[in-house]
Amino acid sequence: MPWRDDTGPPWWHGKFRGCGYRLTVSRQAILDVLSKITEHPSAEEIYLEVHKVYPAIGLTTVYRTLELLVQAGLIFKFDFGDGRARYELSEGPKSIGHHHHLVCIGCGRIIDYTDFIDEEIELLRKTKKGLSKKYNFKITNHLIQFHGLCGKCQ
Amino acid sequence: MPWRDDTGPPWWHGKFRGCGYRLTVSRQAILDVLSKITEHPSAEEIYLEVHKVYPAIGLTTVYRTLELLVQAGLIFKFDFGDGRARYELSEGPKSIGHHHHLVCIGCGRIIDYTDFIDEEIELLRKTKKGLSKKYNFKITNHLIQFHGLCGKCQ
DNA sequence: ATCTTATTGACAATGATTTCCATCTTCATT
DNA sequence: AATGAAGATGGAAATCATTGTCAATAAGAT
Structure with missing residues (x-):
């Protein structure tokens, strides 16, 4: 889990609980991947990346979680014209601003x-x-x- | 045809010939519809509209023509997040600017x-x-x- | 009027995203 | 720590916008 080697829960922990969402393994893994990627991954690319560390993840869950994160304002969804949506962390410690x-x-x-x-x-x-x-x-x-x-x- | 009641060929006539494209009935009908619509129609909406006046049109042709018009710079293609592309005349006499x-x-x-x-x-x-x-x-x-x-x- | 070649339309194929639904987790409460 | 209700999950199937295929057609130069 993301904060195993850290002093406390990750910065998004509060965001989740505050919105009434449950903090599940899938969601943590997805946010964790998003916070480490510097490109603009598609849902499938995120799925593949998460799958490496959490093979039980399903593509459907990735789509659902991304939708949720967009609603929550934690990530942005972009269309760069290549036929698939791309995502990016909206803010956070490692954000490029x-x-x-x-x-x-x-x-x-x-x-x-x-x-x-x-x-x-x-x-x-x-x-x-x-x-x-x-x-x-x-x-x-x-x-x-x-x-x-x-x-x-x- | 668009210019039947007018004094000359429509403004896009030259654009087409200049680019080496053929001025076909389908293309004229599509541009004609686009120049009259004030909304932001999707490919299917354009297809349905053109179909009223030119029932022989095929949806595939609409997609191909729109692609062509985007390349030619005659129309803009937008994504407003509802899962389908939307189009809009980029300029012309009736353009809102x-x-x-x-x-x-x-x-x-x-x-x-x-x-x-x-x-x-x-x-x-x-x-x-x-x-x-x-x-x-x-x-x-x-x-x-x-x-x-x-x-x-x- | 003819001929070359771009264009067309019907249909099938593609591919990203959603829907379905039975099963599994989370977490507030005991 | 055990329980239970509601939320979350994942696999397969479905959806739906867009694209590819290909034989037939039409534009426009000659």
Whole structure:
């Protein structure tokens, strides 16, 4: 289990209990994998990774858990146009921090960038505020992506 | 056909011939439907709409044509998280102009907004320039969406 | 009018995600 | 520590958007 070699339960422990969810082996294993992966794994990739350490896991459970984690705000779900959803931890000790994505339409490579993030966040904050008021919309999330060709694909 | 009651061929005629594509009945019908719809239709919705005026159309052709139009830059393809791609004319006489989307995660409603678009575009331009240089990335497109709950769903 | 070749449509195939349901865990309560 | 109710699980089957196949058709250059 994730915190066997640590001083206490992992940071998401409280999140779970707080939302009324049960802290199961599958969920811990999935979150554990997500917190160690730096890419943008699909459900199946997460399944395969979890399967290495917890072979009893089922793909269905992975899908269900990911859905749950998205609802709980612990992870983000992205569509990079390759026909499968991809996931990423939204925050946490090992998080690389808020970032957006550059998507290569040639090879599918994803580049996380944090450049200009401050200006982007600032503008998003303003826009979010204005839109919320004008359209009576409760904004919970935003998405910014740039699509194009990476160096290798040009 | 689209231009039967008009003075000349529709604006996309040249685009097609210029790219070496053939201007077929199916393609005209699909573009015609797209230029009249103000929502964000899925491939099947487009198929059903075209089918009313041109019953011989096949769903496969709709998918192929949409793919083609995306490549040609005539339409944009979006994923609003409901499991099917949605399409929208990128420009043209009846276009509402450049806009971004507000996606309700409750009922799936999409709101097109143009507020703050100028600031957004300006920031995107700067960001795009910086990212292109830093990552040697040729950016062809961007995506901005806000997700949340609309008035009815709160 | 003819010919070359892109395009089409019906059907089958694919593949990610969901549904079903009987069984197993979690954890609040004893 | 034992119990029990509700939540969670996993394997197989089902769903459903999208893509591949291929013989037949139509666009448009000649």
